[in-house]
Amino acid sequence: MTDEKKVIKKTMDDITVPNQKLENILERTFKKNVGQRYKKRRRTTRYIATAALAILLLSGTVAFNPVMANVLGQIPIIGNVFSYISSATKPEYNKFSQLATPISHTEESNGVIITTDQGVFDGTTITLSVSIQTKENLGDSPMFDSIPTIKDIPLSNGGYNLEKVEGFGYAGIIQLKPQFDESIPENLTVIWNPVAIEGATSERIEGDWNFNFNLEKAQENIQLINKLVSNEGITIHVKETRQTDLTLNIFYQQLVDPNLLNEWTAVEAEMMASDNLGNVYEVPYNGGFADADAQTPEDLQWSATIKDLDPNATKIILHPFATISRLDKEPTSKIVVFDEIEIEL
Amino acid sequence: MINKSKLVKRAIKGDQLALQQLLQDEQGKLYKMAFIYMKNEDDALEVFQQTVLEAIESIHQLKNPDYFSTWLTRICINISLQEIRKRKKVVMLDNLSFPEEVEERTSIEEQLDLSDVLYELDEKYKSVLILRFYYDQTVKQIAQLLECPEGTVKTNIHRGLALLKQKMKGAYKDDRREKSY
Known part of the structure; x- marks a missing residue:
C-alpha cells in the first residue's frame, strides 16, 4: 500500500463514530419524541422530523x-x-x-x-x-x-x-x-x-x-377561525377547522420570534381540547411543515385531529401549549402555555 | 435473519422499521463520510440527521435495491457539499489564513501524524479517494455514485493522490511562497 493510501485509511480509521448519538438521532427521527428534534431543511417546504413517517406500533x-x-x-x-x-x-x-x-x-x-x-x-x-x-x-x-x-x-x-x-x-x-x-x-x-x-x-x-x-373524501364543514394567542415569543394562529361526521381537524400555525431561536433550537406547538359539556379530548397532530418563505424555520403549519367529539357539544375550547427545546449542546426543553381559544361549533 | 436485499425491498414498499434497521447498519459509514467533509462532530451529526430524513422521504423512489448503499452515500455526500457551499458564503476575510508551515517529514510514521492533509483536500478529490481506497469502490461504481463520467473519476483519483503526496512532503511551504510573489 502506498503512503498516500495509508494516510487515507488512517484518517478514516481515526474518526471516532459516536454510535449512541447516531442511534438516538435515528430513534428520534423515526419515532415521535416531542422536544427532542433535529432540524430538517428543505428547499420548498419542511416537514417535521419527529412527525415524519413515525410508525406507531401499539401493543394489542x-x-x-x-x-x-x-x-x-x-x-x-x-x-x-x-x-x-x-x-x-x-x-x-x-x-x-x-x-x-x-x-x-x-x-x-x-x-x-x-x-x-x-x-x-x-x-x-x-x-x-x-x-x-x-x-x-x-x-x-x-x-x-x-x-x-x-x-x-x-x-x-x-x-x-x-x-x-x-x-x-x-x-x-x-x-x-x-x-x-x-x-x-x-x-x-x-x-x-x-x-x-x-x-x-x-x-x-x-x-x-x-x-x-x-x-x-368525507363531506366536511369548513369554518374559518383566525384566532391568535401569544406567549414568550411564540404565537399560535388557529386558522380553520374542518369537521366531518367523524372527526374535527384543526389547522394552525406557530410563529416564532427569531430572537427566541438564538437560545432555543426547536419549537413544537400542540393542544388539548375540552367542550362545553366537560368532555376532554386529546388532539394529536398529523404532521407539520414550514413554507419556503417562512420568517423562521420554526414557523410551522400543523393539522391536528379530534376523533370522538361529543355530538351534543356546541363549543370546543382549545388549550394550546408549546415545547421549546435546545438540541445542540445540553439537550433541554420547557413547556409554554397559552390562553384558551374558544370555537363555536 | 432477513438479508439486506429483502430489507431494502421492504423499505422501498414503506416498511419504516426495515429502513431504520438499514440506516443503523450504515450509520458508521455515513458519519465518517460526513465527518471528513464537515470536520467536526456537531456538523457531521447534522448531516447524518438530514441524510436520514432525505432517505425517509425518498426511499420510495429507489428503483434498484442493490444500489441502496450507493444511493445513501450519494445523499450524504450531496448534503455535506450543500452545507459546505452554504458556509463558504459566510466565511469572514479575517478567518482566512495560510496553513502553518510544515517541516518536511522523513518517515511515513511522522507523515501519518499529519492525517489532516486529507481534510485539506478539495472536496472532489476527497470524495473519490475515500470511495476508492477506503470503501474499495471501483471507478465505475464511483462514477455512478457521483453521477459523473468514469474519466473524471480517474482524473480526480490521479490528481487527488498527487496532491496528497505533495502535501505530505511539506509542499505547503513552496505553495505559499509562490502565492506571495
Whole structure:
C-alpha cells in the first residue's frame, strides 16, 4: 500500500463514530419524541422530523373481564372491525363503524385471509379497519412487512394497531397521513401489497396479498377561525377547522420570534381540547411543515385531529401549549402555555 | 435473519422499521463520510440527521435495491457539499489564513501524524479517494455514485493522490511562497 493510501485509511480509521448519538438521532427521527428534534431543511417546504413517517406500533395486549370477553365474542369480526375495536379498547372509533365507507376487500394467501374492512378519508387522515384470519399464533402484536401507500402521494406519517381476537386471528386499525403539497384531492387510491406478517419473536407467515381501492373524501364543514394567542415569543394562529361526521381537524400555525431561536433550537406547538359539556379530548397532530418563505424555520403549519367529539357539544375550547427545546449542546426543553381559544361549533 | 436485499425491498414498499434497521447498519459509514467533509462532530451529526430524513422521504423512489448503499452515500455526500457551499458564503476575510508551515517529514510514521492533509483536500478529490481506497469502490461504481463520467473519476483519483503526496512532503511551504510573489 502506498503512503498516500495509508494516510487515507488512517484518517478514516481515526474518526471516532459516536454510535449512541447516531442511534438516538435515528430513534428520534423515526419515532415521535416531542422536544427532542433535529432540524430538517428543505428547499420548498419542511416537514417535521419527529412527525415524519413515525410508525406507531401499539401493543394489542388487553386484559378483558369475563363479561367483556363474552360481549366481544358475540361481535362478528368481518364487517365489524371498528365496532370490535371500539368495544374492546378504543371507544373513540365507535361512530366509525356506522359511517365509514365499506371496502370489504378480502385476499387469501398461504392460508391467511386479510380483509380491509372499512375506511375513512377525512381530508387529513386515512383510517382503515383490517382483520387477519389465521390459526397461527403471531403473538399479541404482529407486524406487516409494509404499510399501505397512497397512489402518487407520499406519506408523512402512518401506523397501525393490531389486537389478538381469540378464535379468529387479529383485528386492528391502520392510519395513514398523506403529505399533500397543494390541494387535498376529493378521492385517492390506496395500494397495499404485504408479503409477510411477523410475530414479535421468530414467527413469520409469507404470502402475497394485494389491495387496491379508492376512498372518497368525507363531506366536511369548513369554518374559518383566525384566532391568535401569544406567549414568550411564540404565537399560535388557529386558522380553520374542518369537521366531518367523524372527526374535527384543526389547522394552525406557530410563529416564532427569531430572537427566541438564538437560545432555543426547536419549537413544537400542540393542544388539548375540552367542550362545553366537560368532555376532554386529546388532539394529536398529523404532521407539520414550514413554507419556503417562512420568517423562521420554526414557523410551522400543523393539522391536528379530534376523533370522538361529543355530538351534543356546541363549543370546543382549545388549550394550546408549546415545547421549546435546545438540541445542540445540553439537550433541554420547557413547556409554554397559552390562553384558551374558544370555537363555536 | 432477513438479508439486506429483502430489507431494502421492504423499505422501498414503506416498511419504516426495515429502513431504520438499514440506516443503523450504515450509520458508521455515513458519519465518517460526513465527518471528513464537515470536520467536526456537531456538523457531521447534522448531516447524518438530514441524510436520514432525505432517505425517509425518498426511499420510495429507489428503483434498484442493490444500489441502496450507493444511493445513501450519494445523499450524504450531496448534503455535506450543500452545507459546505452554504458556509463558504459566510466565511469572514479575517478567518482566512495560510496553513502553518510544515517541516518536511522523513518517515511515513511522522507523515501519518499529519492525517489532516486529507481534510485539506478539495472536496472532489476527497470524495473519490475515500470511495476508492477506503470503501474499495471501483471507478465505475464511483462514477455512478457521483453521477459523473468514469474519466473524471480517474482524473480526480490521479490528481487527488498527487496532491496528497505533495502535501505530505511539506509542499505547503513552496505553495505559499509562490502565492506571495
